[in-house]
Amino acid sequence: MEPGKNLAIKVPLHRWSETVAFYRDKVGLTVTRELDTSIGFEFGNMTLWIDRVPQQSQTDVWIELFDDDPDAALSRLGSPIRDELEPLTNVVGHWTSDPAGTVILLRREQMS
Template sequence: MTDRLYGGIDIAMKVPSHQYQATIAFYRDTIGLKEFIDKAPAIGFELGPNKLWIDEAPMMSQAEIWLELFTGDFDDAAAHLEKSGVVRCDTIEPLPEGFKGGWITSPANIIHMVREPEAW
């Protein structure tokens, strides 16, 4: 166990275009989650202490969940993950130049953003 990583607050759901509007309506109208938009074009919902972001992903055929992990030192965490054999997949979605974070995948192919909290 390492103290280098801890759970973040963001959960991203990448949804194919043919399911996007129905998914937004499900969380907003059926479930009744409070909607907010501060990272357009993604739609955000309050999910307890977390934020659920729903992104339209036209290139996908099925929905995926992406999770967030925080670290106080990305370089240290990245070295730990590499030493542990964790696969980096930074090409999955571009991040801003100089961003203190990156993308990894779990053995079950769940995408995780690992970042310093102030990086976003």
């Protein structure tokens, strides 16, 4: 198991614009990708995503882990399957969480 390439901060709608401005204007991170509800920033060799989540009332940090066998890794971790969180399109893996509730995307890395 190893760290993935993405970190996400899930931000309530009423905090999204100021959070994006904070990382772009005050921290000085470079925007690498803009989507309808997300902005990606260069964060070392990772991408930090600031995701706008209208139905959310608090901020969450989600992380990504890679493993060649996500099912076996999930079993080793003893963590719950949380696949209801977001659709996993073209991804081999699962959403799960650590004991503190931090959401983890545990997946096989896609080779380019």
